[in-house]
Amino acid sequence: MAGVRVAGVGLTQFGRHPERTGRDLFAEAALAAREESGVPSDDIEELNFGNYMGVLAERQGHMAPLMAEAAGLDCPATRYEDACASAGMAVREAVRTVRSGESDVVLAGGLERMTNLDTADVTEGLATAADELFEIRQGMTFPGAYALMARAYFERYGGSREDLAHIAVKNHDNAFENEYAQFHRKITVEEALDAPMVADPLGLMDACPVTDGASALVLVSDEYAAEHGLDAPVSVTGTGQGGDNLALQDRRDMASTPAAEKAADEAFADADISPGDVDAAEVHDCFTIAEVLAIESLGLYERGEGIGAARRGETTADGDVPVNLSGGLKAKGHPVGATGGSQVVEMTRLLRGDHPNSDAVPDADVGVTHNAGGTVASAVVHVLEVDR
Amino acid sequence: MSDEGFDEWLDAIGEGEAFYLECDEGHGSLPPRRICPHCGSFELSETPLPASGTVETFTTVYVGTPDFTDEEPYVTAIADFGPVRLTGVLRDVDPDDVEVGLTVEPDVGRNEATGDRLLVLRPR
Numbered sequence: 001m002a003g004v005r006v007a008g009v010g011l012t013q014f015g016r017h018p019e020r021t022g023r024d025l026f027a028e029a030a031l032a033a034r035e036e037s038g039v040p041s042d043d044i045e046e047l048n049f050g051n052y053m054g055v056l057a058e059r060q061g062h063m064a065p066l067m068a069e070a071a072g073l074d075c076p077a078t079r080y081e082d083a084c085a086s087a088g089m090a091v092r093e094a095v096r097t098v099r100s101g102e103s104d105v106v107l108a109g110g111l112e113r114m115t116n117l118d119t120a121d122v123t124e125g126l127a128t129a130a131d132e133l134f135e136i137r138q139g140m141t142f143p144g145a146y147a148l149m150a151r152a153y154f155e156r157y158g159g160s161r162e163d164l165a166h167i168a169v170k171n172h173d174n175a176f177e178n179e180y181a182q183f184h185r186k187i188t189v190e191e192a193l194d195a196p197m198v199a200d201p202l203g204l205m206d207a208c209p210v211t212d213g214a215s216a217l218v219l220v221s222d223e224y225a226a227e228h229g230l231d232a233p234v235s236v237t238g239t240g241q242g243g244d245n246l247a248l249q250d251r252r253d254m255a256s257t258p259a260a261e262k263a264a265d266e267a268f269a270d271a272d273i274s275p276g277d278v279d280a281a282e283v284h285d286c287f288t289i290a291e292v293l294a295i296e297s298l299g300l301y302e303r304g305e306g307i308g309a310a311r312r313g314e315t316t317a318d319g320d321v322p323v324n325l326s327g328g329l330k331a332k333g334h335p336v337g338a339t340g341g342s343q344v345v346e347m348t349r350l351l352r353g354d355h356p357n358s359d360a361v362p363d364a365d366v367g368v369t370h371n372a373g374g375t376v377a378s379a380v381v382h383v384l385e386v387d388r
Numbered sequence: 389m390s391d392e393g394f395d396e397w398l399d400a401i402g403e404g405e406a407f408y409l410e411c412d413e414g415h416g417s418l419p420p421r422r423i424c425p426h427c428g429s430f431e432l433s434e435t436p437l438p439a440s441g442t443v444e445t446f447t448t449v450y451v452g453t454p455d456f457t458d459e460e461p462y463v464t465a466i467a468d469f470g471p472v473r474l475t476g477v478l479r480d481v482d483p484d485d486v487e488v489g490l491t492v493e494p495d496v497g498r499n500e501a502t503g504d505r506l507l508v509l510r511p512r
């Protein structure tokens with residue numbers, strides 16, 4: 001089985017670009033990744049592209065060939081869609097393709113254009129990740145779904161809105177120095193608690209923003225990297241995926257995310273690591289409660305223990321295992337179909353030492369990324385390791 | 389738009405004949421469905437739904453989808469009926485009075501904005 005290395009990464013600025021087309025956003029990220037990798041375009045054998053709601057935002061289906069063209073590629077291109085986990089799945093399939101020997105070089109990433117829609121249309125677009133018959137018709141929104149999980153968690157294990165506020169504060173702190181982040185503004189616990197309620201018990205400061213952006217990575221085999229003398233110190237050493245019932249009502253438990261547990265178990269076994277080996281994590285905090293569920297699913301915390309991690313300073317930049325040093329979805333932003341790719345980009349930068357927050361983890365060997373679709377009916381986890 | 393299986397299930401709830409699908413292993417699920425999602429059994433039979441359930445979790449939604457703007461704020465709840473859970477809009481109760489454990493019964497309501505029927509939960 002071929003080893004897989006990250007030869008180059010690219011991101012757009014995450015934020016509001018309502019006037020920019022999806023193809024232009026993706027081209028910017030893809031060309032940045034290509035340039036950093038030094039890999040000639042003829043060597044790129046496939047494009048794995050993640051996107052969620054292009055049909056709604058730009059009336060554009062069949063996006064993958066369009067994105068290949070925009071990125072200057074002449075190769076087969078396929079779109080991956082698993083809601084907010086779309087780009088994570090695109091990366092996973094790229095890893096599997098390179099490992100299998102089918103291709104030596106794959107470009108993977110994703111794009112979402114959202115701020116050209118008004119809030120109501122974005123709310124409706126995001127809601128379609130839920131079950132149309134049994135959830136959406138009963139008024140379930142994306143924040144509403146996580147609010148249902150948050151209350152189920154509080155009922156089972158305890159916890160408070162203040163615990164969640166500390167997660168928002170931490171992620172805003174982390175985004176402050178990140179040049180790609182949507183927010184460069186620190187917040188306080190009081191500010192988070194005073195924000196308008198969106199879906200009780202979650203307020204505006206528990207929620208990720210609406211974001212435009214794109215992510216891209218050039219993934220190559222060990223052999224290709226060696227042959228071409230590439231500077232690619234970070235490898236993807238583990239990948240895993242899990243699934244669950246789409247509707248929350250059909251889950252065995254609404255206060256945990258078994259799909260992510262399965263994905264983590266598979267990825268950790270694949271990389272031959274255990275949760276104790278993890279030095280930093282980028283997790284899918286579309287809402288503050290989602291970070292809690294994520295760090296418990298990754299095995300960094302027992303169930304019921306993750307809620308206080310940020311408040312206790314264990315997952316902050318100076319904590320034992322910093323979580324979301326990029327700012328996470330909460331403060332870096334969440335261009336839905338690009339997010340999973342951006343997590344791998346950010347972890348690569350953190351491990352290489354060229355992320356503005358790399359100094360928080362100077363000796364980190366192992367990073368994990370956790371990307372979830374909808375209410376975690378789909379989940380993908382990657383393990384990244386750096387040559388030291 | 390009609391959704392065969394789901395529409396008849398709502399009809400039954402509206403007529404006071406609420407049911408769920410029970411497999412030969414006793415697992416519950418909801419229609420339309422060809423196979424038990426828990427064990428893969430093809431033996432699914434319509435079984436009367438317990439008359440009442442209890443709210444397991446709920447949220448008061450202040451920012452709804454466009455179809456629900458007129459109802460804001462509204463409560464979406466998931467209630468445990470034993471073999472299955474149901475997600476519904478909780479009506480006939482002040483959002484401030486909703487608690488986990490509240491006893492509810494299912495009914496069919498209408499979304500005034502779309503004209504679509506929807507599952508409603510009411511205190512019992």
Ligand SMILES: [Zn+2]
Pocket residue numbers: 411412413414415424425426427428429
């Ligand atoms: Zn069964």
